[in-house]
Amino acid sequence: MRSQAIRYLILPGWQGSPEEHWQSHWQRSLPNASRVEQADWDTPDRASWVAALERAIDAERTPAILIAHSLGCVTVAHWAAQSDPDVLRRVRGALLVAPADVQRPGCPEPLKGFAPIPRDQLPFPSLLVGSDNDHAASPARAMEMARDWGSEAAILTGAGHINVKSGHHRWEQGFAHLYRLQGRVEESARKRA
DSSP, X not given: OOGGGOEEEEEOOTTOOOTTXXXXXXXXXXXXXXXXXXXXXXXXXXXXXXXXXXXXXXXXSSOEEEEEETHHHHHHHHHHHHSOHHHHTTEEEEEEESOOOTTSTTOOGGGGGGOSOOOOOOSSOEEEEEETTOTTSOHHHHHHHHHHHTOXXXXXXXXXTSSTTTTOSSOTTHHHHHHHHHHHHHHHHHHHO
């Protein structure tokens, strides 16, 4: 993927992604990368988070690949279900890492406003990366979200929530998933041409 032709929008989840999180590392490492900033990382509001994503995408005409983690993945699904088609077309693909199952028993109260999780297929290529021991979404739920969203899926072994607590600071191995997604994006573009 030619970096001049694409931008990367980083979408952290609940409480944001600290400096040592892989999303922060990727933001520094990828060309044309920026973060979707939320007004309140600790008390997420679905409408506000979706609106922030819409503004970030609409701010530039340059096509974007979304790189979402946890609640950021659910935000992408809500945004895609209600966004204007002209804005939707600016997104070329989405890497959805460790999506938060906001419908699970014991889900933290601040996340419950994002339920129910949209089941609509995403209108762009997507790759969901989950883990077999993620407290935020069981492998079965991650696979169900992937099927609903039309995402290719990869379930990692022992990766936890794929965040700082699970030891994923730089997560260089994750770039392989991004490159795989970019391959699907390029293939999709060739089919449209």
